Amino acid sequence: MTCKKNMVIIRSFKQRPVCSECQMRSLSGPVSDKKFKKLFDIDPKFYETSAFLRDIRYQYSLYQNLTEKQIAAFKRVVDEFKNPKKKQINAIVPKxxxxxxxxxxxxxxxxxxxxxxxxxxxxxxxx
CATH class of the missing domain: 1.20.5 (Single alpha-helices involved in coiled-coils or other helix-helix interfaces)
Structure with a gap:
């Protein structure tokens, strides 16, 4: 699955050249498990902005299962998107x-x- 419509930045030779639009179309398939259905029921904007969330969803579509670490990381990233923390300016700029x-x-x-x-x-x- 490679994108032929949009240009995509690739930082490693291991990455797949797929734009977020094409990947979102492939991820829109139904989720059969109730646990994962609830997990993946988040705002589509989160998927559009985060390649990490799209990748986790893609892994589920391939294997129909996720590890506990993947689930925990997915939940943590979604929480960070829902409740963004302000950056501490003091840590960046010397007083x-x-x-x-x-x-x-x-x-x-x-x-x-x-x-x-x-x-x-x-x-x-x-x-």
């Missing part, structure tokens, strides 16, 4: 130094402490 820290830094620079630290490091490297 700005306070005025006290800036004043202390200026005093050290005026005394030349940074200069002496560099010279000691150079001396240690040469030994």
């Amino acid at each position: 700005a130094p306070t005025k006290e820290e800036q004043a202390e830094h200026k005093q050290k620079r005026a005394k030349g402490l940074f200069q002496s630290e560099r010279s000691t490091l150079r001396a240690l490297r040469t030994k």
Whole structure:
């Protein structure tokens, strides 16, 4: 099953070149098991945005069964889609130094402490 309509980005030679539209058509088949029917009954937008969810559904259509780890991962990803967490900006962007820290830094620079630290490091490297 390869897509001949749309261009698809492939990051590995192991991936199948299938666009989300074609894959969604193949996944729209009926689910016979009640447990999996309830599991796969989610918003179609989730399937369109996540190749991982489409792949799990594709694995079910091939083998008519999933492992416990696959089911747990599927549920976890669906929960993340339903309840997205805000990214912590503090972890990405370093915080700005306070005025006290800036004043202390200026005093050290005026005394030349940074200069002496560099010279000691150079001396240690040469030994």
